Amino acid sequence: MKANRTATPYLFLVPAMAVFGFAVLFPVIMTFAYSFTEWNGYGTMVFVGIDNYIKAANDVLFRDSFVHVLIYIAITIVLEVVVGLVLAGLVSVHRRGSLWFRVAIFTPVMLPMVVVAVLWAFVYNNDFGLLNAALQSLGLDSLQRVWLGDPATALLAVSVVSGWVYAGFYMTIFYAAFNQVPTEVIEAARLDGANEWQLFRRIKVPMIRNAITVALLLCITGGFQGFDLFYVMTNGGPYGATEIPTTYLVKSVFTFQNVGYGSAMAVVLTAVVVALGLVFTRVNREKPEDVRS
Template structure:
């Protein structure tokens, strides 16, 4: 009897976690996939439509363009978050005075709630009394003033800058920790050989934290699809759908238009897109690792 109970013990201990995961993750995924084949407003009768929702999604101009906006957002965040964060990490690891205060100042935005940051930057971008236009007017560059969040040509890039302001410090901290783990003897040898700070950064620091940089880029890609609150608060997809991303469009389809079936189909497609990107990235990472080992 005791032997049998010992065999069952692992299953009994893991059962609560498995059931919780199934209830929170697996069941909603299955239900979303099920609803995607129906026309349903969440209240009335469900009508089976087969693949009509998926066909509609393929021809939905706003939905297709939302992926283009995400790609622009991801490309911009790789520059203003990862590359800027990498540059900041290189600066604060030079050992100069005040680096601790410098590190704290850039990490502070990460700790602020996204809602607070969004409303703060809406004030900064305000066309009437915002900080940016006020500075431009004060220095005589009136022609440079814009309705930053109300102009389809600038709204998306304005949001990208806000995202960079928030997360550059986050990636800076990650890269800083990685550089700190590099043996000091390597840097001392480089200094003895006459290397300057620029050479040490590009030829020693960056190559030795390559895995962290790859992880940061992957985080940018995945979080790009999860970005909702920043876009929702600052522009809610406007103006004229120029900042519409998949998640903001999903909310409008489901909650504003009450189209549960179509919204479910859009969610399924987005899940497949993210899964494919993850598989491709994993394959490229393995291929890169094999080349390095060889």
């Protein structure tokens, strides 16, 4: 008789599920449990029910942090996804020497984000920064700013850095997608008299709609996960102008030692990200699969 091996495939899943349970599932459950308590991390834990969620709903700074991150996401969609799409289109047309161009554009992605933040903090420095120095050399002294210290420009300044880093990442995604477009379709369009702009807008972009959808989802969810750039460059300042949910909840937990309230904010943030992902997926699923212009 052959041994019953029905359970054998599941045995191979045990190590992975154990790691997932310990590294992901258990912290999620504990964070949800902490959100119903008032605890400083080492003292007595007091159950407070939904008080932390009520506090979060009435916290103006926490609400504003979502506004800031939505503005940041809107800007980075343009600076990362749209710019990356345009760069990929240019590289796919001008292939000669494009390898070095792609490497140069992709290089910022490989740098540690903390290093990028420190470098750009020097660029934006109001006393000896490269940006103000360049404006002065061009006779545009009136445009000089304390870029990271002005509430009107701080969020935009951080968003530009994010765009500089990740535009190459999305360019690589779109370049790979463009290479999957059938050459027969491109050649047929050229025979019909289409120029490169028409090919890009009417043929290439519609045919990589799935790649664009994935890029948008990555950009949106990545925006909510943003932390290091904001923490190093502005730490939520000036006057809370660049405070986003992640920086605010980290301050609540590690600076103000309010683990319960920080956990409640983490739960809210997770729920918002999951809800947006589900809505985005549902809307994309309902779109017709039509690549015609």
